[in-house]
Amino acid sequence: MVIQAKMLKQKATRWLVLLITGVAFLVRANRLAGQSLWRDEVDAILFSSWSIADLLAGLFKISHNGPLYFLLLAGWRSLAGSSEFALRYPSALLGTLAVPLGYAVARKLGGSRRTAILTTILLTTSPYLIWYSQEAKMYTLLTALVLGAVYAHSRALAGGGRRWWVWFTLITTLTFYTHILAPLMLGVYSLMALLYRAEWRRQWRGWLVSMAILILPYLPLAWWQVPRLVRGYASGHPFYPLSDELFLLLGLYSRGLFRFGGFLSLVFPLFFLLTAMLWPGGSASRLSGRARLAATGWLMFPPLAVYLISRRVPVFEDRYLIYIAPAFYLLIAAGIAHIRRYSRLLAGMGLGIMLAINLAGIVQQQYQPVKADFRAAAAYLATQPVPPDHIMIHIPYLQHTFNYYYPHPYTFVDGLWTNGDRPPAEVSAEMARKLTGVDDLWLVTSEEGLWDSRGLVKTWLDEHAHLLDEAGFMRVTVYHYRLTPGGIDAPVVE
Numbered sequence: 001m002v003i004q005a006k007m008l009k010q011k012a013t014r015w016l017v018l019l020i021t022g023v024a025f026l027v028r029a030n031r032l033a034g035q036s037l038w039r040d041e042v043d044a045i046l047f048s049s050w051s052i053a054d055l056l057a058g059l060f061k062i063s064h065n066g067p068l069y070f071l072l073l074a075g076w077r078s079l080a081g082s083s084e085f086a087l088r089y090p091s092a093l094l095g096t097l098a099v100p101l102g103y104a105v106a107r108k109l110g111g112s113r114r115t116a117i118l119t120t121i122l123l124t125t126s127p128y129l130i131w132y133s134q135e136a137k138m139y140t141l142l143t144a145l146v147l148g149a150v151y152a153h154s155r156a157l158a159g160g161g162r163r164w165w166v167w168f169t170l171i172t173t174l175t176f177y178t179h180i181l182a183p184l185m186l187g188v189y190s191l192m193a194l195l196y197r198a199e200w201r202r203q204w205r206g207w208l209v210s211m212a213i214l215i216l217p218y219l220p221l222a223w224w225q226v227p228r229l230v231r232g233y234a235s236g237h238p239f240y241p242l243s244d245e246l247f248l249l250l251g252l253y254s255r256g257l258f259r260f261g262g263f264l265s266l267v268f269p270l271f272f273l274l275t276a277m278l279w280p281g282g283s284a285s286r287l288s289g290r291a292r293l294a295a296t297g298w299l300m301f302p303p304l305a306v307y308l309i310s311r312r313v314p315v316f317e318d319r320y321l322i323y324i325a326p327a328f329y330l331l332i333a334a335g336i337a338h339i340r341r342y343s344r345l346l347a348g349m350g351l352g353i354m355l356a357i358n359l360a361g362i363v364q365q366q367y368q369p370v371k372a373d374f375r376a377a378a379a380y381l382a383t384q385p386v387p388p389d390h391i392m393i394h395i396p397y398l399q400h401t402f403n404y405y406y407p408h409p410y411t412f413v414d415g416l417w418t419n420g421d422r423p424p425a426e427v428s429a430e431m432a433r434k435l436t437g438v439d440d441l442w443l444v445t446s447e448e449g450l451w452d453s454r455g456l457v458k459t460w461l462d463e464h465a466h467l468l469d470e471a472g473f474m475r476v477t478v479y480h481y482r483l484t485p486g487g488i489d490a491p492v493v494e
Helices: 002-029 039-048 052-060 068-080 084-108 113-125 127-133 139-157 162-176 182-195 197-231 242-255 264-278 289-310 318-340 344-367 374-382 396-405 424-434 456-464
Strands: 390-393 411-414 440-445 465-473 476-483
Touching: 002 084, 002 113, 002 127, 039 068, 039 084, 039 396, 052 068, 068 084, 068 139, 084 113, 084 127, 084 139, 084 318, 113 127, 113 318, 113 344, 127 139, 127 242, 127 318, 127 344, 139 162, 139 182, 139 197, 139 318, 162 182, 162 197, 182 197, 182 289, 242 264, 242 289, 242 318, 242 344, 264 289, 264 318, 264 344, 289 318, 318 344, 374 396, 374 465, 374 476, 390 396, 396 411, 424 456, 440 456, 456 465, 456 476
Parallel strands: 390 411, 390 440
Antiparallel strands: 440 476, 465 476
């Protein structure tokens, strides 16, 4: 009877995890094409169109994070096309895969069924993870791979056999070629080996061989990373103190990209997190003491390493560390399970409030436009009675995003970069040269401060042309100018 009851419980748990995974997929697939592609997603189209040789060469370039996602996307595009839905669908699938993987990792690290189920619920409803599950980038692939590597590493340390060391080595290698900051997980695996000393003593040969083998795929990355770290370079990222890094990550993991719920949205996640991290002793109702330390190391080591690197070369972006988010939710789940032993009301109330905030954040993310809406801007231009002839894209690189939505012919005029104390007189002369012979101009601006923080291009056009029309969209503005047919100094003819 006991065995039968246990089997029924296991079966019920599997069905529950499957149900939660199904909900995760529905949430991630909902309104998958609801927002316009932004420039990083269009980059994915460009990079996945490169040859394999060019993608591999990107390993040695600062601006490329890894070729694996783009290689996979190239194959996917050949089957499914390049629509918004098709481009984002793999991210939705991989984001869904993180849910059952999160359950498996929680159980393998010693969490109870309750802790593991709570982990899957938090992973499913995380507005932050849902956001990147609806974006054509590598971040859900990275998260799924790291979860797979943590699971394989835990199985191998537990004596699962050589095959799990092979899986750990293979999956970890794939993470290296998915994102350049994935090798920071090697520090986490080393910490886990120290915490599980008894297991490591039995498996030390496999562990050392795996770690030695992992040096080889990292060498192409180290070839350029180490010299640039020593010399330093302008990375384009701002520097964040460690406290700012951690507070930003706490806010994003707790409530998503919108600051919904104010301070209340941080209270219970932080309370449960600190409970799991700091409460002494172990318990079967949550993670064991060393498992909690392992999850804490998984959560804290990569941000600490990024902070230390950033003191030389700033490299922090929250999405670059998305693979630590499962550890965050695992620790919160352990904290809830522990508090439940003392107060079911407090645990239930805290979980309910967090889920309510998550739900509000999900709705807000999916129905309130955030990304630069080139789709609407291009549609607006396409409906003009007279098709635009000359179009200036203020940041020239955004032409790729614009062209995705505007396939009609036009003459491209690249916008001027005026930052870096470039003299206004020089900008004026260059604008006059670029627009010689142009009578009618459409100006498309987005993220203008990155290219022209003083607004010199717009100022020049306001002085030397007549504004006929203006239309604003989310983070994109379109202006229609009539220039003087006789030159920039001639009277405007309307």
